[in-house]
Amino acid sequence: MDSTTTSLDFAVIGHQDSWDNIHGFVNGLRTSSQGELSLEKVKSIFPFIPPRELFRVEVNSITGKKINGVYIDTFIEPDKLDPRHLRANISKVQAALSTAKKLGARIVALGGFTSIVLEGNLVEYTSDETKFTTGNTLTTAYIVNGLIKAANQYNVKIEDSELLIIGATGDIGSACVQYFKNKCKKLLLCARNKRRLHALSERLATEGIKNESSTSLAELLYKADLIVCVASSSGLAFTKCKENVIICDAGYPKNLDTKIENNYRQIFHGGMGQVSEGFVFSPDYTDSFYQYPAPYVIHGCILEAMILAFANKYEAYSYGKGNITLERIAEIYKLGLKHGINIAPFYNSKGLCT
Amino acid sequence: METLKKELKSIEEFNVISDLFSQAITGELIGMSNFASLAETIDDYLEKIEAVEHANSERMHAEAFLGYAEKHGLNVNINLEGEYWRTVREHFLFYAKKRDFIACLFIQEVILESFAVSMYRDVGNALGGEAKKLFLEISAEEQEHLEHSSDILKAEFKKDPIAFLAKIEEVHFKCMTILAQFSATTDLRGHCGICNGDCMKGSLHHVGLKIETMRGNALALYAQALDNIGIPGEKSIIWIAQLPA
Numbered sequence A: 001m002d003s004t005t006t007s008l009d010f011a012v013i014g015h016q017d018s019w020d021n022i023h024g025f026v027n028g029l030r031t032s033s034q035g036e037l038s039l040e041k042v043k044s045i046f047p048f049i050p051p052r053e054l055f056r057v058e059v060n061s062i063t064g065k066k067i068n069g070v071y072i073d074t075f076i077e078p079d080k081l082d083p084r085h086l087r088a089n090i091s092k093v094q095a096a097l098s099t100a101k102k103l104g105a106r107i108v109a110l111g112g113f114t115s116i117v118l119e120g121n122l123v124e125y126t127s128d129e130t131k132f133t134t135g136n137t138l139t140t141a142y143i144v145n146g147l148i149k150a151a152n153q154y155n156v157k158i159e160d161s162e163l164l165i166i167g168a169t170g171d172i173g174s175a176c177v178q179y180f181k182n183k184c185k186k187l188l189l190c191a192r193n194k195r196r197l198h199a200l201s202e203r204l205a206t207e208g209i210k211n212e213s214s215t216s217l218a219e220l221l222y223k224a225d226l227i228v229c230v231a232s233s234s235g236l237a238f239t240k241c242k243e244n245v246i247i248c249d250a251g252y253p254k255n256l257d258t259k260i261e262n263n264y265r266q267i268f269h270g271g272m273g274q275v276s277e278g279f280v281f282s283p284d285y286t287d288s289f290y291q292y293p294a295p296y297v298i299h300g301c302i303l304e305a306m307i308l309a310f311a312n313k314y315e316a317y318s319y320g321k322g323n324i325t326l327e328r329i330a331e332i333y334k335l336g337l338k339h340g341i342n343i344a345p346f347y348n349s350k351g352l353c354t
Numbered sequence B: 001m002e003t004l005k006k007e008l009k010s011i012e013e014f015n016v017i018s019d020l021f022s023q024a025i026t027g028e029l030i031g032m033s034n035f036a037s038l039a040e041t042i043d044d045y046l047e048k049i050e051a052v053e054h055a056n057s058e059r060m061h062a063e064a065f066l067g068y069a070e071k072h073g074l075n076v077n078i079n080l081e082g083e084y085w086r087t088v089r090e091h092f093l094f095y096a097k098k099r100d101f102i103a104c105l106f107i108q109e110v111i112l113e114s115f116a117v118s119m120y121r122d123v124g125n126a127l128g129g130e131a132k133k134l135f136l137e138i139s140a141e142e143q144e145h146l147e148h149s150s151d152i153l154k155a156e157f158k159k160d161p162i163a164f165l166a167k168i169e170e171v172h173f174k175c176m177t178i179l180a181q182f183s184a185t186t187d188l189r190g191h192c193g194i195c196n197g198d199c200m201k202g203s204l205h206h207v208g209l210k211i212e213t214m215r216g217n218a219l220a221l222y223a224q225a226l227d228n229i230g231i232p233g234e235k236s237i238i239w240i241a242q243l244p245a
């Protein structure tokens, strides 16, 4: 692919999960004669690098269509995601958005933590040529369909289950609430902000939806048959869960299996999809990016931009908070299937789930 | 030698400030010499005049820094033969001899000016007072040089992207390697020949500076300058990652 291409079907804005990844990536760029840089040296340079495109991506559809995109890294430090660094992180994400525009990307997905930084407020960055999406609609589609698939696998009836949603008042969490509110026995809702949580719980109660809410995870955890986690996991303290609970770990970072004792039936990393016809990175940094136990696995939010590009649907599909609709969840999921993009096989940090 | 002024809190502070001025003056004199040599590589008479004007502006910067140093009794050491500055100048002359205007422009107005603009900003903000005004004014003028080169280099890139990238990559590795060694936490090529006594980098904290931050800010500005020229990010990230640190 020509690196001076001025128009791209899509762009993905992201950041690295860990210093180990970054250390490996930087040293992977160095020749043996240049020698390895210590982690300390990498840490002293990496955060200063302005956001830039790192590699091109070509994605294949089962229809034979190909689309071209680019991955732009924000160079946000993996251990500086908390609100104390909000200002610096906002300016990095904004610079990445400008890079995407400059490169002529027609649709841009904000991966991982980057959409949260801007709270999904992408309208002001949108232009006629470049549209932005948080990708949260497809992420929700993969979470809800993933949970249904996992429940079916274990013959767990959703209508007889109590479903706990951690992060229930968030963009993805509230869409999950909408999706499951008439499908399960009872909703258990958890978030930190009491007022927002209470308002949600009241609203559901007036609709006749059985629910219980608490800002204390421990109060709800032991009651849940099914759990969807769509909150940043760093602040979550897990106590005892029910025997045989099924957990969809879709927050950031996905590390609940390292926090919970081994009494669950299944825990899988949710919101993830797979491209059946694959994709090619150039340069090929697959050793450093998107390393999963199955091939061609990527986050749902990133896949949303790719699917929109395949469908020639260049629009701000997911934006702001609370705008995800059930119709759009169904639409984007179906569009993905048309191009061979579906939920990823279940896996967690130990590997593929059996 | 150390006519310590009242406002300086310690001998360490005096020494670091002296060394900072020594580096700035030497750098400006190298810039002056480079622009004078650059004028010889240019055929267009208007551009030639501009190069001489730039040389003159670097001379005035050097004089302004010298004036401050004299007024405050700083212990400055000017050495155009110091390891790092001499080597950068040698690379510049290599291209000037070949009448390679683009390579010369890239060394002087992108590589050296990125470091000057950024480091003067950091030093000025750390020193405060009259020194701050001086460093920030000169930084702003150097910023104009950086911007001036961007349009010329962008146009050159469009003409023949492959040849341009190959040339810039070569120049980057020759000259940025020197600056990366110079601005590493320890001098990777030995003593600079300018600082009085030991390398000043270990003493920068006496004036509230840190070499890691100064180098990081300078690299960031350099990376932005590459972006402005239109160099793809996937190339520049490799160039930067491959520098010594």
Ligand SMILES: NC(=O)c1ccc[n+]([C@@H]2O[C@H](COP(=O)([O-])OP(=O)(O)OC[C@H]3O[C@@H](n4cnc5c(N)ncnc54)[C@H](OP(=O)(O)O)[C@@H]3O)[C@@H](O)[C@H]2O)c1
Pocket: A112, A113, A115, A116, A135, A136, A139, A166, A167, A168, A169, A170, A171, A172, A173, A190, A191, A192, A193, A194, A196, A230, A231, A232, A233, A235, A236, A250, A251, A252, A270, A271, A272, A299, A300, A301, A321
């Ligand atoms: N494919 C994927 O895997 C994928 C794609 C996109 C996003 N994500 C991840 O999904 C998560 C949700 O994204 P979003 O856009 O919906 O974010 P959001 O709108 O900011 O929602 C976050 C939700 O989590 C709650 N929360 C945060 N910390 C909590 C804690 N310690 N305990 C309980 N609740 C907590 C928030 O409410 P309070 O502030 O009131 O606590 C809010 O309800 C993020 O972690 C994001 O990184 C994953």
